Amino acid sequence: xxxxxxxxxxxxxxxxxxxxxxxxxxxxxxxxxxxxxxxxxxxxxxxxxxxxxxxxxxxxxxxxxxxxxxxxxxxxxxxxxxxxxxxxxxxxxxxxxxxxxxxxxxxxxxxxxxxxxxxxxxxxxxxxxxxxxxxxxxxxxxxxxxxxxxxxxxxxxxxxxxxxxxxxxxxxxxxxxxxxxxxxxxxxxxxxx
Amino acid sequence: xxxxxxxxxxxxxxxxxxxxxxxxxxxxxxxxxxxxxxxxxxxxxxxxxxxxxxxxxxxxxxxxxxxxxxxxxxxxxxxxxxxxxxxxxxxxxxxxxxxxxxxxxxxxxxxxxxxxxxxxxxxxxxxxxxxxxxxxxxxxxxxxxxxxxxxxxxxxxxxxxxxxxxxxxxxxxxxxxxxxxxxxxxxxxxxxx
Numbered sequence: 001x002x003x004x005x006x007x008x009x010x011x012x013x014x015x016x017x018x019x020x021x022x023x024x025x026x027x028x029x030x031x032x033x034x035x036x037x038x039x040x041x042x043x044x045x046x047x048x049x050x051x052x053x054x055x056x057x058x059x060x061x062x063x064x065x066x067x068x069x070x071x072x073x074x075x076x077x078x079x080x081x082x083x084x085x086x087x088x089x090x091x092x093x094x095x096x097x098x099x100x101x102x103x104x105x106x107x108x109x110x111x112x113x114x115x116x117x118x119x120x121x122x123x124x125x126x127x128x129x130x131x132x133x134x135x136x137x138x139x140x141x142x143x144x145x146x147x148x149x150x151x152x153x154x155x156x157x158x159x160x161x162x163x164x165x166x167x168x169x170x171x172x173x174x175x176x177x178x179x180x181x182x183x184x185x186x187x188x189x190x191x192x193x
Numbered sequence: 194x195x196x197x198x199x200x201x202x203x204x205x206x207x208x209x210x211x212x213x214x215x216x217x218x219x220x221x222x223x224x225x226x227x228x229x230x231x232x233x234x235x236x237x238x239x240x241x242x243x244x245x246x247x248x249x250x251x252x253x254x255x256x257x258x259x260x261x262x263x264x265x266x267x268x269x270x271x272x273x274x275x276x277x278x279x280x281x282x283x284x285x286x287x288x289x290x291x292x293x294x295x296x297x298x299x300x301x302x303x304x305x306x307x308x309x310x311x312x313x314x315x316x317x318x319x320x321x322x323x324x325x326x327x328x329x330x331x332x333x334x335x336x337x338x339x340x341x342x343x344x345x346x347x348x349x350x351x352x353x354x355x356x357x358x359x360x361x362x363x364x365x366x367x368x369x370x371x372x373x374x375x376x377x378x379x380x381x382x383x384x385x386x
Binding site: 154164165169179181182185187 | 357
């Protein structure tokens with residue numbers, strides 16, 4: 001009970017619960033991005049500043065937490081596609097979104113690896129996540145094709161696979177950056193120099 | 194003893210032995226390229242048309258055979274680089290060699306996977322093989338840079354990693370081919386269209 005909330009405490013409690021959930025997800029995301037994958041539930045609770053009881057009330061276990069993280073990343077990439085489409089040009093919008101997808105993939109790699117260790121590669125969650133990303137990117141590619149900013153010899157699936165392949169190259173982000181640049185340049189006519 | 198060989202049988206025996214060895218390597222290469230990796234020594238002997246005694250006289254075991262295969266592939270890629278350099282243009286020569294490297298990598302993948310299962314990723318054989326490939330490709334890239342056929346923003350190591358990344362993309366060869374095409378186009382100025 002919170003005495004400072006005079007009317008209807010329920011929405012505020014829901015807001016609190018949502019804040020906790022978001023805080024846990026943010027902490028877990030940061031822990032996995034920084035760490036070597038070997039992140040414990042206790043560490044995540046500490047990082048989020050919540051008790052373990054709160055952590056487990058939100059996520060029954062490590063796997064549930066990883067799944068929620070994965071889904072939230074997918075949603076963020078899809079949301080980015082919708083925002084990009086109001087950009088400065090269809091080719092630039094596609095490129096910006098592919099870079100967003102690339103960094104999502106780079107950040108997500110430890111999460112997906114962990115998740116794969118805890119579930120099945122054939123889990124429909126993965127194919128459904130991928131299908132959502134493809135559906136979100138489709139209008140961006142269509143617009144870039146229509147404006148002539150982009151070459152038509154690759155499908156969106158091939159483009160995404162190409163970006164993922166670069167993201168998986170071992171080495172530092174600085175080592176990979178010019179490889180991504182080269183790859184995207186080939187795709188987009190407008191950035192040819 | 195071979196009565197049809199009147200003088201000095203030693204060179205001929207050596208030639209026979211070499212022929213057997215080459216035949217075994219060719220059979221093993223074909224078996225691994227075609228198969229699902231699960232190739233037995235007995236199958237390789239059958240395919241090569243030699244007895245198992247001959248097989249084991251040449252290669253003490255599966256691992257020795259895989260190593261020999263790996264090294265022979267590396268040598269072939271390096272030899273190809275030397276031949277390419279007399280080509281029709283520095284950029285075209287580099288591209289042709291990168292395509293050769295790509296197909297080597299695609300064919301070699303099951304062998305390397307098998308070999309990794311039988312040895313250590315830190316085995317100096319791998320780094321030495323890679324160093325040989327880089328050394329062989331270096332003059333091709335230098336010539337292409339000098340002629341202005343190629344952009345200077347990637348090192349040879351980055352270029353090779355990019356090609357390997359495309360080779361590792363799951364799917365059919367037809368699915369990957371345009372991705373490789375796009376990637377190489379970005380590298381080479383001359384093939385821009």
